[in-house]
C-alpha cells in the first residue's frame with residue numbers, strides 16, 4: 001500500500017493504533033498487519049538515524065491530555081523516542097485543568113488574545129496545577145512507561161526568567177492592557193535541561209517563569225515551548241493540541257503554512273484564541289533555527305511517532321518563508 005505524506009493509515013492497520021493492537025483478526029489479516037508493522041518499523045530507520053542525538057521539543061497541550069489512553073500512548077512515545085537515541089524535552093500546558101481548578105473555587109477563567117488574565121489568586125492556582133498536579137502526572141506516566149522523567153518549573157536552575165507582560169491593546173493603538181501576573185520571557189538558562197538530557201533523563205517543564213525578585217509569572221506554554229526549542233537548538237518542535245492542525249475558514253486542514261499565509265489568516269480572523277500564541281511561537285521558532293515545526297492532532301494515538309519516525313504527517317507544518 002502506498003500512502004502520500006499526510007494521508008492517514010486506516011485505523012485497523014495503523015501499527016501504532018489501539019484498534020490494530022486490540023482487534024482479533026483472521027490469519028490473513030493478521031499476517032498483512034504484521035507486514036505493515038514491519039514495514040513501518042523499517043521505515044523508521046532513516047528517521048532514527050537522522051534524528052539520533054538531536055533534541056525534539058514536544059509541547060503537550062492541556063487539550064490533548066483529556067483521555068487516559070491517549071496520555072499513556074503519549075508517555076510511551078516519549079520513552080520510545082528517548083530509547084532510540086533522540087532527546088525529547090516536554091513542555092506541558094494545562095489550560096483546561098487550570099479552568100477546572102478555578103471553577104472549584106468559584107472563579108471563571110478570562111482570556112485576552114489567548115492569554116489568561118492572572119490575578120494573585122489565579123497565579124496560586126496556576127502554580128499548584130501546572131507545577132504540581134499536571135507536571136507530576138506526566139512525570140509519573142513517563143516513569144511508568146519505562147523512562148526517567150524529571151519535572152522542572154522556571155525556578156529550577158533559573159531555567160525561565162521573566163518579567164511582567166504588558167499587552168498591546170488591539171482596539172486602542174498605543175495603549176497597554178494590564179493582565180496581572182502574566183510574564184514575558186527575558187532569558188532561558190538551559191544548563192539544567194542539558195545536564196538532564198546528558199544523564200538520560202527526560203525533562204518535563206511547566207510554563208512558570210520567575211522575576212528577579214522571585215515573583216512567579218504565568219506564561220503561555222506554547223511560548224515557552226517555542227523559546228525552549230530555539231535556545232536548545234532543537235531539530236524539531238512538535239505542538240500537540242486538540243484539532244487536526246491549523247484549519248482554514250471552511251474548517252479544512254492546512255497541511256503547510258508559510259509566514260505570508262499566517263499574516264493573512266491573522267488578519268481575516270481565521271486564527272483566534274489559543275491558536276494565536278501557538279502559531280506566533282511556531283513561526284518564531286521556525287525563523288530562529290528550529291529545522292521543522294509542526295502543530296499536530298494530539299487525539300491521534302501515537303501522533304508523535306507518526307510525525308517523527310514515519311512518512312506520515314498528522315497536522316500542519318509551519319515554515320519561516
Ligand SMILES: Nc1ncnc2c1ncn2[C@@H]1O[C@H](COP(=O)(O)OP(=O)(O)O)[C@@H](O)[C@H]1O
Pocket residue numbers: 060061062063064093094095096222240241242243245246247248270271272273274275276278
Ligand atoms: N484556525 C484555527 N485552526 C485550528 N484551531 C483553532 C483555529 N483558531 C482557533 N483555534 C482554536 O485553538 C485551539 C487550540 O489552542 P488551545 O486551546 O490553546 O490548545 P492547547 O491546550 O493544546 O494549547 C483549538 O481547540 C481551537 O478551538
Ligand SMILES: CC(=O)N[C@@H](CCC(=O)OP(=O)(O)O)C(=O)O
Pocket residue numbers: 060061062063092093094095096098114115116126182183207218219220221222274
Ligand atoms: C498566560 C497563559 O495563558 N498561560 C496559560 C498556561 C497554560 C497553557 O498554556 O496551557 P495550554 O497549553 O493547555 O493552553 C494558562 O493560564 O492557561
